Amino acid sequence: MNEVRALLERAAEDAGRPAVSTEGVYARASRIRFRRRAAVSVAALAVVAAGGAVLPGATGPAATDRSSVAAAPVGETGAAGKADRLTALLPKGVGSVEQVSLAVLIKDASPGEAKTTYTGPLDGEYMIRKDGGTGYLVLRYMGRGEVAKKFGGTKQPDLCETRGDEPSRADCVREKLPDGSTLTTWSDSMEYAGRDSTPEWGPERVGRLQLKDGSLLGMRASSGYLGDRSQGPLLTSPPLDQEQLRALMQRPELLPAR
Numbered sequence: 001m002n003e004v005r006a007l008l009e010r011a012a013e014d015a016g017r018p019a020v021s022t023e024g025v026y027a028r029a030s031r032i033r034f035r036r037r038a039a040v041s042v043a044a045l046a047v048v049a050a051g052g053a054v055l056p057g058a059t060g061p062a063a064t065d066r067s068s069v070a071a072a073p074v075g076e077t078g079a080a081g082k083a084d085r086l087t088a089l090l091p092k093g094v095g096s097v098e099q100v101s102l103a104v105l106i107k108d109a110s111p112g113e114a115k116t117t118y119t120g121p122l123d124g125e126y127m128i129r130k131d132g133g134t135g136y137l138v139l140r141y142m143g144r145g146e147v148a149k150k151f152g153g154t155k156q157p158d159l160c161e162t163r164g165d166e167p168s169r170a171d172c173v174r175e176k177l178p179d180g181s182t183l184t185t186w187s188d189s190m191e192y193a194g195r196d197s198t199p200e201w202g203p204e205r206v207g208r209l210q211l212k213d214g215s216l217l218g219m220r221a222s223s224g225y226l227g228d229r230s231q232g233p234l235l236t237s238p239p240l241d242q243e244q245l246r247a248l249m250q251r252p253e254l255l256p257a258r
Contacts, residue, residue: 095130
């Protein structure tokens with residue numbers, strides 16, 4: 001699923017790479033997942049994600065101080081404004097929404113190290129809190145040029161087809177939309193036994209929208225993160241079900257003005 005993780009990279013190519021980034025978290029988890037999957041069974045689904053979750057002991061100054069920095073409002077056009085605009089598009093009852101940096105929350109990066117330039121108007125990483133649980137929603141838009149640079153072209157494969165050692169994607173649905181774009185959504189159980197402080201993620205739902213002009217919109221709705229610096233228990237399920245994620249990905253508010 002490298003192509004999907006690339007959609008959710010937090011740093012634009014022309015902005016350089018921060019010293020510590022969520023890309024590093026996902027990449028390390030992915031490498032370990034692939035090795036364990038091959039060793040155990042192609043049916044095992046493992047780590048990658050944009051999410052957070054539970055470690056009862058992950059509290060105290062180190063976690064809470066940095067968290068407050070990551071989620072601090074920065075004005076109507078900044079974190080608080082984007083979170084409010086996204087909340088208006090979400091189903092009622094989804095929970096409270098804050099824009100955060102997973103690199104800051106999970107890897108203890110400074111806000112400067114984790115600084116990211118986004119293209120989409122609501123791109124970012126959002127913490128979803130509900131009924132005592134903590135999940136995440138991650139959005140990332142990539143223009144045609146960035147897609148071509150990262151993937152060697154703008155034509156993308158059918159993600160519902162099983163390839164190589166990759167396990168099949170659960171609940172995978174690929175559909176052509178009336179405007180000529182292609183929307184693919186699926187579920188990932190993220191079942192995986194972590195070791196060596198490798199991040200662990202709760203179940204999630206994933207979507208990718210390939211637009212007719214070659215640009216892409218990626219989204220992950222994660223039930224949470226299990227590991228050091230956890231921000232709270234897992235949600236009982238991902239913050240969006242598959243139909244809700246499908247509907248959200250078709251909202252024009254998520255795309256740059258054309």
